[in-house]
Amino acid sequence: MSLFTKIIVRDSLVKRSFASQTAAATQLRNILQEQIDGIKKAGTFKSERVITSSQKTxxxxxxxxxxxxxxxANNYLGLASNPDVIDFSKKALDRHGAGLSSVRFICGTQDIHKELESKISKFHGREDTILYASCFDANAGLFEAMLTPEDAVFSDELNHASIIDGIRLCKAKKFRYKHRNLEDLEEMLKTSEARMKLIVTDGVFSMDGNIAPLDKICDLADKYNALVFIDECHATGFFGKTGRGTEEFYNILGRVDIINSTLGKALGGASGGYTTGPKELIDLLRQKSRPYLFSNSLPPPVVATGIKVMDMLMDSDxxxxxxxxxxxxxxxxxxxxxxxxxxxxxxxxxxxxxxxxxxxxxxxxxxxxxxxxxxxxxxxxxxxxxxxxxxxxxxxxxxxxxxxxxxxxxxxxxxxxxx
Ligand SMILES: Cc1ncc(COP(=O)(O)O)c(C=O)c1O
Known part of the structure; x- marks a missing residue:
């Protein structure tokens, strides 16, 4: 094929749409368009504004x-465009490469992944930490791996969508208590039978900016021999005197059993999530948690962003x-x-x-x-x-x-x- 012919073929490929025109594909388009029209008619269609600068004030x-x-933005600490964070992240790109092309357990764990996990554990005062591609994944991967049909989970009705989805995937008995309602939660804890009971709540609810009554939830957990899980996406790094989150806000550091949070908001705003808690739980999640086992490792510049931010937060409040x-x-x-x-x-x-x-x-x-x-x-x-x-x-x-x-x-x- 001459160069001229190659160029014509290439250009025609670029211009051509590969969209399928079969009857099934047309039916799909019509069904979907009807839904989109419905969303528009209800006034709830979301369009996205395009930012052409970095994320900053x-x-x-x-x-x-x-x-x-x-x-x-969820850029609570302004670190998404912090020059020191960016510089550290760039150096990791040079040193450790663009990505791992692997999940963690095959050949996707670098020294910096272990370093970040260890820093997060230290920051929260927990035994161990496991990284995920997002906190959505951390929430999707926790409950199914940890709970069996013998167990029970008690979830605030306004918990984040990723918690709701994560709980759907597990086989434990499910109870949904009224938003921040301790009486409702207590009634459920009192009347249910289970091997392990796990109370699950957002630390901070992002639509209202209100806070779970965590001190009292922990009291109830003690009374009914339950565990407590919190999602700290809207708290880690900035809420509480030194940014340790909702536990610190209530002055009850260390009372919660399991914390999930994100690297995609206050902690540099790149992406990534984690579970931090008891060593045996983290060990088990590395063996069983599906979004961890079957998804690519966090890329080095993202990991480095987390490391730099953790250092900064542990240095100063x-x-x-x-x-x-x-x-x-x-x-x-x-x-x-x-x-x-x-x-x-x-x-x-x-x-x-x-x-x-x-x-x-x-x-x-x-x-x-x-x-x-x-x-x-x-x-x-x-x-x-x-x-x-x-x-x-x-x-x-x-x-x-x-x-x-x-x-x-x-x-x-x-x-x-x-x-
Ligand atoms: C409470 C809460 N949990 C989980 C997530 C998911 O976090 P990520 O963006 O890391 O997937 C979010 C993000 O919107 C959130 O607000």
Whole structure:
């Protein structure tokens, strides 16, 4: 084949769509399009804004040439664009390569994977840690590996979707208690028979910024000989005085049996998740946990991000103090201005608006003023409880926090949310 013919063939391949045109494929398209239309009609279709800068407090968004202040990332400590973290991560790329092309147990474990697991164990004061590609995977892989039909699991009704899915996969008896309701939980613990009982809760619930009554949950666990599991995705690294999370917030460090968390939010924001807890549990998960056994190892630059962040957090609690000061400033000023902010003491600050359309309009008006926030409505939150979820970061300056508050007040008055 001449070079000319090769180019023509290549170009025609590039241009050609390989989309199947069979009757079955057409039927599939129609069925799916109907669902998509339904979602659009319900006003709950999610479109994605394209960020053209790195993740930080001031971002650039495709289609806009202005700098936008970002108040909707889980970048609680501002470490996603920290120069020291990026530099450390780049060096790992040079030294340890782009990826492992293997799962951990075949040939995918490097010295840095073991180093990160050991640092996470030290940070949480636990015996051992196992890394996953995400906390979604950690939640999907824990319950099935650990619990049998002889056991029972007690789960808060508003736990994260990944916990719900993980519990679905296991064969234990399942109980769902009312959100943060200790009486309901106690009744279930009291009346159920099982070899092992495991209470499962988010440490911090991300839609409301509210916190599980963990001290009292641990009391109930002691009373009924149960274990406690918490998902700390919205707590690790920044919540509690030194960022140890919900246990530290309640001053009960070490009472929880098992912690799952993410490297994809405060801890550098790359990706990855983990389970930390008793050595025998971690040993067993390495043998049996399906998302660990059958999925690729975390890539070296991501692992290095975690290592650097762990070192920084174990060195100083300055960042968790800063996010706490920023949060206090925002919550106090917004409440004084007449807004209702859900949750307690947490950088997730949901500004409650009620009406879905109002929440969406409010967010659009904020964007016109250069503030990027997102309106949440049904089905993500209950009907009539639409809100704008503001997320505060240690990287926000006092001026940026004040700018956000000023925009809220201006839009709030314009849309008659406050007077
Ligand atoms: C409470 C909670 N658990 C688990 C996850 C999943 O974490 P990852 O992004 O690491 O999969 C999230 C992320 O949204 C979360 O908010």
């Amino acid at each position: 001031q971002i650039n968004v495709s289609g806009s040439d202005r700098n936008i202040l970002n108040f909707c 300055q960042l968790s103090q800063k996010v706490s000061t920023n949060t206090k400033r925002f919550r106090e000023a917004m409440t004084k201005a007449g807004f209702t902010i859900s949750g307690q003491d947490h950088p997730i600050c949901p500004v409650m608006l009620g009406d879905a359309r109002l929440a969406s309009m409010f967010a659009d008006e904020m964007l016109k003023r250069g503030i990027y926030v997102i309106g949440f409505s049904f089905p993500v939150v209950p009907h009539g409880k639409a809100r704008i979820r503001v997320q505060i970061s240690a990287a926000h300056t006092t001026e940026q926090i004040d700018e956000c508050i000023a925009a809220f007040i201006e839009v709030g008055k314009e849309l008659k949310v406050i007077s």
